[in-house]
Amino acid sequence: MFIHNRGLQQSAVALTLLGLVLMPSSVANAALGAHALTINAERAQAGAQMQSFKMPDHMRYELVLPNGGSVHEFANAAGDIFAVSWSGPGKPDLRTLLGGHFGRLQEASGVGRARMLRQPAQVNRADIQIQTGGHMGYFWGVAYLPSLAPAGFSTSSLK
């Protein structure tokens, strides 16, 4: 939370109104790779609070879940969500959050026996990167689509 001083550009109320007017009814699209307009339906479904921030080359949406956990979503100038990150007690609804990319996480979760039984899932590919981790009652992760990120984007901004 080092960027609050960049200023709140749009209120959650304004986004709600936008969502009512423009949101397609399906929330199945609310996910990594989808348009940022889908985030509000996801927020409502999760019962989360949301703030959004205009950064120099992207929009940053911060959701606070009922259990205190965080979900951050990052959209490029065209409004495409190019990254999501999460942290907090318990895991958020990653099936919704990752959308069509959820399968990549699942493939990476089931690889291990014996020595690799309890390794956090990770994906390191040209089109998608996923890092996960955690401990008793606190989990974190980030999923990133490099091809949708703004030119010159630094992944250190993804916290």
Added chain:
Amino acid sequence: MLIKRLAVALLPVLLAACSGGASAPNSQTTTTVTPTPSPPPAIVNTLAVVMDAGPAALQVGTNGYSAFNEPYVTITICAPGSTTNCQTIDHIILDTGSVGLRIIQPVISPALLAALPVETQATGNGVGECYQYVNSFAFGSVRQADFQIAGEKVASIPFQAIGDSGTYANIPSTCSAGGGTPIKTVQDFGANGIIGIGTTATDCGAICAAGNSSAAIYYDCPTTGCSAVISRAANVTAPFQQLPNPVAAFPQDNNGTILTLPAVPQAGQVTVNGTVTFGIGTQSDNSLTAANILALTTSTSRLGPGLLSATYNGKVLTQSFLDSGSQEYFFIDTSLPICTQTALNAFYCPTSTLSLSPLITAVDGTTASGSFLLYNPNNVSNSSDVAPGLGVNPTLVKPPLPFANSFDFGVPFFFGKSVYTAIEGRTAGGRQGPYVAF
């Protein structure tokens, strides 16, 4: 409620019936010239820990395999109030990194399972639970059993019957939506069950009491199946609602544990034998003698309980922890070579043994060395042998994605040490928990 009251009333009978059970000799080290033998503990509080190839069922069939770096104990569960309808279950993972007793349901004999009541709510519906691990999740019923480990007993302890049938056969979508693989069988889990003896007194605490979910998610389970998430109170004494830390639920020796494992050679060892001792400073055999006593974060911490900091390569990693349930060290060091074999995905393969020196800092500022030797896994004789000093990189992306604030000191860090784990809110050896000490 009636069942619980009966069980409490019967506990003295159960204690009397079982007090002639197995008792390990008390190996007390003394420095006096003319030692006087310490009186044996009033309650047998020490138990063997074994690290081996795992339960028999793990190795059966074409998908069978041998366990790696798992510390196991043996427990006994009985039908509440019974001293005869009991089962002793081996190869239960002793995990300082989670909380609660969980048993793979098919491991429990049908006659005993039928006598283990499912916890119910005021509505009469049963209670189900989902519990999330870092790359997997377990779903099942919450049942009650009279529980014994070494000489320690808890009447009608709630435990999770993982992979339970009937009403509990279908995993709720909100449980699987967190991702990871479902744990249903011994081969999914690498064990017959797990006993979580981490730093909290229950497996969820205030978050589940407020009707939300943490690693634990509690469900309303009418006969049609489990779907709605429910609140469960965080009682730390009977009647429990959440799964308690079994150690916190003991009548005595309930402030923590001491896990003692021997040093293990680089080439590995087929079997490693250690001990777990219950209680800290409660009996003649569990004095707090550790050189390093390191206070940990509590349940109210924004980053979760049981944490300390590790400083590694100049970075302060605030979400670091000791965990007997992690099979290796997990940390990020982009300068170290990664193994190329598929079977060693994300393992570090240093060209020669490296001495690594993370500095551990407790929440009160106390520091301790977290140094260890990082070995190449190809130098271990047999891939299923217990092995020290193996490390895994949890993100191979370069540069690493930004959630790189953790150094997980897995079970190899416990080798050659006695590691104390003191429970939050309990005084242990004159010090307030939660802490780890070694």
